[in-house]
Every structure is written in structure tokens, then in C-alpha cells.
Amino acid sequence: MPNIKDIAARANVSTATVSYVLNGKKSVSEKTRARVLQIIEEMNYQPNLVAKSLKLKRTQTIGVIVEDVTSFNSSEIIDGIHEYAEEQGFSILLTNIRVLKRIDHFYSKADRVKELIPPAVKEIVNKQVDGLIYVGVHPRDVTGLIPDMQIPIVYSYCYTNGADDYSVNYDDYQAAYESTEYLIRTGHKTIAVISGVMNSVPTKDRFNGYYQALNDNNLIFDPALIKTGDWEYESGHRSALELLNMSPCPDAILAMNDNMAAGAVSACHSLGIKVPDDISVVGFDDREFSSYLTPSLTTMRLPLHEMGIEAIRTLISVLNEDSPV
Amino acid sequence: MPNIKDIAARANVSTATVSYVLNGKKSVSEKTRARVLQIIEEMNYQPNLVAKSLKLKRTQTIGVIVEDVTSFNSSEIIDGIHEYAEEQGFSILLTNIRVLKRIDHFYSKADRVKELIPPAVKEIVNKQVDGLIYVGVHPRDVTGLIPDMQIPIVYSYCYTNGADDYSVNYDDYQAAYESTEYLIRTGHKTIAVISGVMNSVPTKDRFNGYYQALNDNNLIFDPALIKTGDWEYESGHRSALELLNMSPCPDAILAMNDNMAAGAVSACHSLGIKVPDDISVVGFDDREFSSYLTPSLTTMRLPLHEMGIEAIRTLISVLNEDSPV
DNA sequence: TTGTATGCGTTATCAA
DNA sequence: TTGATAACGCATACAA
Numbered sequence: 153m154p155n156i157k158d159i160a161a162r163a164n165v166s167t168a169t170v171s172y173v174l175n176g177k178k179s180v181s182e183k184t185r186a187r188v189l190q191i192i193e194e195m196n197y198q199p200n201l202v203a204k205s206l207k208l209k210r211t212q213t214i215g216v217i218v219e220d221v222t223s224f225n226s227s228e229i230i231d232g233i234h235e236y237a238e239e240q241g242f243s244i245l246l247t248n249i250r251v252l253k254r255i256d257h258f259y260s261k262a263d264r265v266k267e268l269i270p271p272a273v274k275e276i277v278n279k280q281v282d283g284l285i286y287v288g289v290h291p292r293d294v295t296g297l298i299p300d301m302q303i304p305i306v307y308s309y310c311y312t313n314g315a316d317d318y319s320v321n322y323d324d325y326q327a328a329y330e331s332t333e334y335l336i337r338t339g340h341k342t343i344a345v346i347s348g349v350m351n352s353v354p355t356k357d358r359f360n361g362y363y364q365a366l367n368d369n370n371l372i373f374d375p376a377l378i379k380t381g382d383w384e385y386e387s388g389h390r391s392a393l394e395l396l397n398m399s400p401c402p403d404a405i406l407a408m409n410d411n412m413a414a415g416a417v418s419a420c421h422s423l424g425i426k427v428p429d430d431i432s433v434v435g436f437d438d439r440e441f442s443s444y445l446t447p448s449l450t451t452m453r454l455p456l457h458e459m460g461i462e463a464i465r466t467l468i469s470v471l472n473e474d475s476p477v
Numbered sequence: 478m479p480n481i482k483d484i485a486a487r488a489n490v491s492t493a494t495v496s497y498v499l500n501g502k503k504s505v506s507e508k509t510r511a512r513v514l515q516i517i518e519e520m521n522y523q524p525n526l527v528a529k530s531l532k533l534k535r536t537q538t539i540g541v542i543v544e545d546v547t548s549f550n551s552s553e554i555i556d557g558i559h560e561y562a563e564e565q566g567f568s569i570l571l572t573n574i575r576v577l578k579r580i581d582h583f584y585s586k587a588d589r590v591k592e593l594i595p596p597a598v599k600e601i602v603n604k605q606v607d608g609l610i611y612v613g614v615h616p617r618d619v620t621g622l623i624p625d626m627q628i629p630i631v632y633s634y635c636y637t638n639g640a641d642d643y644s645v646n647y648d649d650y651q652a653a654y655e656s657t658e659y660l661i662r663t664g665h666k667t668i669a670v671i672s673g674v675m676n677s678v679p680t681k682d683r684f685n686g687y688y689q690a691l692n693d694n695n696l697i698f699d700p701a702l703i704k705t706g707d708w709e710y711e712s713g714h715r716s717a718l719e720l721l722n723m724s725p726c727p728d729a730i731l732a733m734n735d736n737m738a739a740g741a742v743s744a745c746h747s748l749g750i751k752v753p754d755d756i757s758v759v760g761f762d763d764r765e766f767s768s769y770l771t772p773s774l775t776t777m778r779l780p781l782h783e784m785g786i787e788a789i790r791t792l793i794s795v796l797n798e799d800s801p802v
Numbered sequence: 803t804t805g806t807a808t809g810c811g812t813t814a815t816c817a818a
Numbered sequence: 819t820t821g822a823t824a825a826c827g828c829a830t831a832c833a834a
């Protein structure tokens with residue numbers, strides 16, 4: 153692997169000159185530039201970006217810490233991050249906390265992984281990444297989870313209560329409002345809800361969106377139509393059975409994620425109730441499986457790809473204003 | 478950010494001594510070691526891994542090039558890679574080619590992305606990764622796709638015909654053999670197949686496994702039971718309809734992936750044929766949606782996580798033997 | 803046991 | 819327009 157010195161020697165110029173033609177910022181005569189360029193070509197020179205990083209104190213690399221790369225939301229967010237990063241000449245150093253396997257998919261224990269974060273963050277920061285993006289497994293307040301580093305950080309699919317922290321999330325309220333309105337617009341009048349766990353922010357926001365949509369359309373809110381689930385398939389199934397045994401039976405079920413929606417569909421199925429002929433079921437998240445269900449599920453797509461792009465766009469803009477003069 | 482020089486100054490020792498206690502390879506008196514350690518603690522010193530990499534010509538970073546991070550197989554492979562990498566003190570520089578969006582999910586055009594690979598590889602190699610892992614979107618020969626770099630590379634979920642190239646894949650033949658035998662053991666005698674595209678290696682291998690299992694169990698091979706699909710849902714649906722209209726109707730369908738299996742299940746459903754009471758449907762891949770189907774699908778789980786681990790295990794062992802004496 | 807000094811491959815200042 | 823040279827932060831050969 154030739155370095156800048158080898159090029160300089162072969163071209164009978166100084167390393168400085170080679171660097172000048174490489175970075176094109178300082179004026180070099182056409183003649184020497186051409187000669188240097190040719191040598192570079194000949195020797196198939198490739199710059200050592202590690203040396204460059206050391207000198208410039210900038211790695212053009214951002215650290216992406218994802219709580220679990222196998223979580224359904226992670227891939228698309230990473231995809232979005234990578235798309236914009238590549239465009240802007242940044243690389244991605246990926247760190248995976250693997251919380252799902254470590255807590256056996258029991259979401260409420262997600263904070264148990266607290267001890268795993270600091271060493272992971274430290275390692276990645278020592279590699280001199282220019283900034284960090286932290287991607288959660290579900291939207292929640294992660295204040296205190298990530299130790300304070302001296303570099304910019306953007307949270308996605310989670311957030312902190314820090315006033316000067318950046319986070320990128322989708323609008324739960326808006327999404328629920330729109331789903332509900334969609335149901336109303338398509339003629340439904342008795343819209344039941346299978347919620348997520350009650351103390352979670354997404355649950356509250358989605359509920360508020362649902363509630364407001366009812367109000368704005370002059371429908372009466374009936375608490376009996378609200379069943380509390382826990383985000384999992386089983387709770388959707390169970391809640392749906394309860395709802396379907398009510399009279400009058402609701403003509404639509406809004407489940408707060410696709411897992412529970414799938415459970416609800418299966419419950420309808422087991423009672424011989426046809427979806428969507430007899431009842432409509434709407435989910436959230438747009439999990440891959442949704443489109444394979446028969447009958448298939450209507451689901452709110454989460455703008456994950458866009459969130460990834462927005463997260464890194466935010467980070468890079470912070471990086472640029474930070475750069476001293 | 479304090480560096481080794483700052484520590485040395487505060488502890489009244491040379492930078493060499495600090496380096497010695499940091500790396501613990503050379504003997505340092507207990508007294509100075511303790512003092513240095515304390516200063517390190519006090520000043521919250523963190524080593525600059527970029528400088529270290531430049532000096533050691535080793536970054537402890539491996540480049541993972543994934544054809545598409547949103548492909549169903551990628552997440553688990555990355556998860557496996559990361560697990561072992563972390564254990565061994567390696568970081569992961571992730572590059573995403575995004576072929577799926579770029580070729581609009583038309584797998585057979587995957588090689589169209591040929592032009593995208595070299596610049597991506599060059600960039601990552603210039604960052605001085607110690608080795609590469611290339612993760613495909615479907616198992617196939619990718620010879621010539623990746624330009625020859627001077628560093629070790631391991632292929633996963635794809636392979637090359639190069640004799641000295643490493644690749645990690647699952648055994649299609651074995652998987653198909655086992656699925657077929659499972660069906661035979663559970664009493665099925667007329668086992669139909671919905672294959673993938675015919676010129677693909679996985680299709681051939683899976684077919685051979687199926688064929689051999691029939692033979693080993695003294696069942697007669699009937700070509701009429703083989704329908705050619707194209708890996709997509711629709712082809713599974715269509716092929717299943719053809720099979721279900723035959724007489725006698727097969728008592729089991731082995732679909733070569735879960736997409737087509739889901740299509741087959743839906744076809745059964747539409748004809749009022751009950752799965753698994755009237756007919757069994759078995760898929761491949763263990764896609765997330767499989768367990769949500771009603772009736773649910775039996776499917777061969779692909780050892781993706783294990784493949785990821787094996788890929789990096791291979792890479793690191795090559796790295797170690799390569800390291801000069 | 804500890805220190806001095808050099809170099810890893812760049813960039814960029816200053817002088818020529 | 820070009821070149822000599824000093825950093826960047828670290829590891830290590832060699833000397834003391």
C-alpha cells in the first residue's frame with residue numbers, strides 16, 4: 153500500500169504538494185498536478201483515512217447505537233440513516249445492545265440493560281466518532297440511560313427530557329387521529345380500542361388522538377369500548393373476544409400495534425366473524441407480517457425510514473454548527 | 478480530552494511509562510503504576526483509538542457490507558456478527574448497499590448493483606478495517622462482484638467460486654431433506670413442491686434434498702407434483718391452486734420459502750381446504766410473519782444468527798493467522 | 803524500572 | 819507555486 157510519501161518521491165515533489173493536489177484547496181500548477189495525478193493512478197494510491205482522521209480530529213464517522221438490531225423498527229431506521237450518511241460522506245459504526253435477547257423480549261425490563269450502555273458508548277466514543285444516534289426498541293423516555301459524552305447525540309424511537317437533546321419520533325397522536333378518522337369516514341360508528349400498556353406515552357398519545365377524532369366527528373366516547381392490552385398477540389386476542397361478546401358489538405377495532413391487531417383478527421376468525429366484512433380491524437406499525445394475514449390487516453405505516461434520515465440530518469447539521477468557525 | 482502526554486506530565490513520568498501501565502505488558506513498579514492509574518482515573522482519561530490504530534496498523538474494526546439491511550435475513554446475521562465481534566473486542570463499520578430499494582425488490586436484477594459495490598468497498602477499506610464480511614440478500618454466486626482487496630473477506634448468505642474464499646451458508650439440501658422427512662414421518666404420502674426459480678442454486682439443493690428424502694423412504698417421485706414458483710407470494714398462490722385441483726390432491730405442500738407458503742395457505746383457505754387438517758403446508762425461512770398466519774405455518778428456521786457468528790469467527794481466525802508471527 | 807526519541811500517514815503552517 | 823517540517827496521540831526500540 154503506497155502512501156503519500158511514495159507518491160511524492162516518484163513524482164519528485166514534496167508530500168505537501170501531493171496533499172495539495174489530493175485535497176485541491178491550494179493552487180498547484182497544472183503541470184505538477186497532472187504528473188502527481190498520474191502517479192497516483194499508476195500506483196493505485198488510496199488515502200489512509202485513519203491517519204487523516206488523527207490529523208483532522210474528525211473521522212467522518214457517526215456511531216449508531218441500536219438497542220436491538222433485530223427489533224422490527226431498527227432496520228428501516230438504519231437504512232434511512234445510512235442513505236443520508238452516505239450522501240454526506242459519513243460512515244456508520246454500529247453498536248448493538250441486543251436488549252431483546254437479553255431481556256427475553258420483556259419490554260418493560262428494557263431499562264435493565266442500563267449497565268450495558270456505558271461501556272458500549274465509551275468504546276465507540278474512543279473510536280472518535282463525530283456524533284451519535286441512539287435508536288430505541290420502543291418509544292419511551294431514556295433519560296439517564298446514556299452517559300453524557302462530549303459529542304452531539306440524537307435519539308430516535310425514544311427521547312429524553314433534556315431540553316437541549318435532540319430526538320426524532322413519529323407523531324402518535326396524529327397517527328391515531330388519522331386511523332380513527334379513516335374508520336369514521338368509512339362508515340364505522342362503534343370503534344373499540346385495544347390499547348398498549350397504560351403507563352406508556354405512546355398509549356396515551358394514541359388514545360388522545362382517538363378521543364379527539366371521536367369528538368371532532370360528534371361520536372360519543374364509550375369507556376366500555378376501551379380494552380387494555382400489553383402490546384402482545386395474546387392480549388389482542390383476549391381483548392377482542394371480550395369486545396366481540398358485547399352487545400351491541402363494535403363495528404371496528406383499533407389496536408395499538410400489529411401484534412395485538414393480529415390477535416384480534418384471529419379472535420374474529422375463531423368466532424366466525426368476517427374481517428373486514430363484519431368488522432374492521434386496524435393496527436399500528438406496519439409490521440412485515442401484516443400484509444400476509446388473511447384477511448389482511450389495515451395498518452398505519454410508521455415513517456421509520458424517514459425518521460432515520462431526519463435523525464442523521466439533525467446530527468450532521470449540529471456537527472456543522474459546532475465546528476469552530 | 479486529556480491524552481497520554483497530559484497524564485505523563487501530571488504523574489511526573491514519561492509517556493512511555495503511561496503507555497506501559499495502560500497496556501500492562503512491560504513491568505512497572507507498583508508505586509508508579511498506582512500513581513499513574515490514579516491520575517488516569519482523576520482526569521478521566523480515555524485512549525484515542527484512532528491514534529492507536531494508526532500506530533498499530535490495526536483498527537480492531539471489521540467492515541460489514543450488507544446488500545440490504547432491510548432484507549429479512551440481514552438483521553439476525555448482523556446480530557450474530559456483532560455478538561461475537563464484541564466478545565473479541567472488534568467494532569463494526571456497516572455499509573448498506575440498499576439493493577432492494579434500488580432494484581425494486583426484483584431479485585434477479587441483484588447484479589445490476591455491480592457498480593455500487595467498488596466505491597463502497599474502497600471507502601471502507603480506506604478506513605483501514607481489518608477484514609470484511611459480505612452479506613447477500615439471497616444465496617447465490619457473487620464471484621466478481623467484490624473487487625479484490627488486500628484484506629480477508631468472508632461471504633455469508635452468498636458465496637464465490639474462488640477456491641480460497643471463505644463463505645458461510647446454511648445447508649439447503651439438509652434443510653429440505655429434513656422438512657420432507659418430517660412430512661413423511663407425520664404420515665404424508667403425496668408431497669407436492671412449490672419451488673423457487675429453477676436456475677437458482679438453493680432451488681436445486683432443496684429439490685435434491687426433497688428427492689433424496691422421498692427415495693430414502695421408498696416414496697415414488699411424481700414430477701406432476703412439482704410446480705415452479707418465483708419466490709413471491711403470488712406464485713405460491715397460483716401454484717397451490719393448480720396442485721389442489723389435481724386428483725388425487727396432494728396431502729402436503731413443501732414451499733421453498735415462506736412467501737410462497739403463505740400464498741399456498743391462502744389458496745387452501747379460498748377453496749375451503751383446512752390447514753393443517755386437510756393438507757399440510759411447510760415453508761422455509763421462518764419469516765416473522767409465519768407465526769402470525771392463521772392457520773399458522775410450519776417453517777424451517779434458517780440459522781441466521783449462527784451464520785453471523787460463524788462468519789466472523791472465520792474472519793477473526795484468518796486475521797490471527799495472517800498477523801505476522 | 804524508567805525515559806528518550808522515532809514513526810505511523812496525514813495536513814497545514816511558514817518560509818522560500 | 820512549492821518544500822521543509824511540525825504536529826495529531828499513541829506504542830515501542832533502545833538507552834540509561
